[in-house]
């Protein structure tokens with residue numbers, strides 16, 4: 001009996017989230033803004049990637065940065081002089097559409113080309129929560145271990161682009177980045193995969209090209 005009630009509650013939450021996510025996507029489309037949800041493990045390089053994209057991409061970028069507490073990542077993004085909102089999730093380990101919809105009220109979407117959302121760092125909780133973005137990018141790094149991809153199948157099944165980052169330190173941590181690529185491909189044959197060393201800007205142009213291609217396909 002207990003279990004049935006749990007499933008019903010979860011189902012209703014997901015349904016309500018999806019309804020708001022659809023509204024967000026409509027809002028983005030009306031403003032010609034391409035939305036990206038960046039998910040990934042703690043410290044994999046999500047904020048660093050967004051900073052690099054702001055520095056190197058054409059087009060106007062607004063950012064929503066999710067942190068459990070405080071505005072750590074929003075503070076980093078702010079230094080790049082782009083519109084940014086920091087959202088706190090408190091005890092929650094993911095952003096949800098309701099939070100994002102409120103955050104968007106404070107961003108000048110009609111002047112923007114891209115909305116980049118940095119989700120809370122982990123590979124589990126964000127999976128089920130559609131934020132109304134057009135694509136999801138998952139960022140993992142070799143320092144989390146080369147079994148990270150196979151251990152977190154759902155997020156790779158549900159992402160459009162996987163970035164295997166920090167390949168500059170793969171040898172030092174004994175990680176096989178090719179294994180991570182083939183694990184991701186096995187889980188999701190449609191996923192695009194790019195190996196990067198963001199520290200050295202390696203692979204950054206390919207990431208930019210991939211995002212632009214996704215945007216142009218709309």
Ligand SMILES: Nc1nc2c(ncn2[C@@H]2O[C@H](COP(=O)(O)OP(=O)(O)OP(=O)(O)O)[C@@H](O)[C@H]2O)c(=O)[nH]1
Pocket residue numbers: 040041042043044045046047048049073120121122165166167168169196197198199200
């Ligand atoms: N060696 C190396 N370090 C990197 C690379 N990319 C990012 N880093 C470093 O990794 C650390 C974490 O990067 P962040 O961008 O803060 O990671 P994050 O995914 O935003 O982390 P959370 O928001 O806490 O989940 C920083 O010290 C970066 O400088 C890389 O390609 N190589």
Ligand SMILES: [Mg+2]
Pocket residue numbers: 046047048073118
């Ligand atoms: Mg971050």
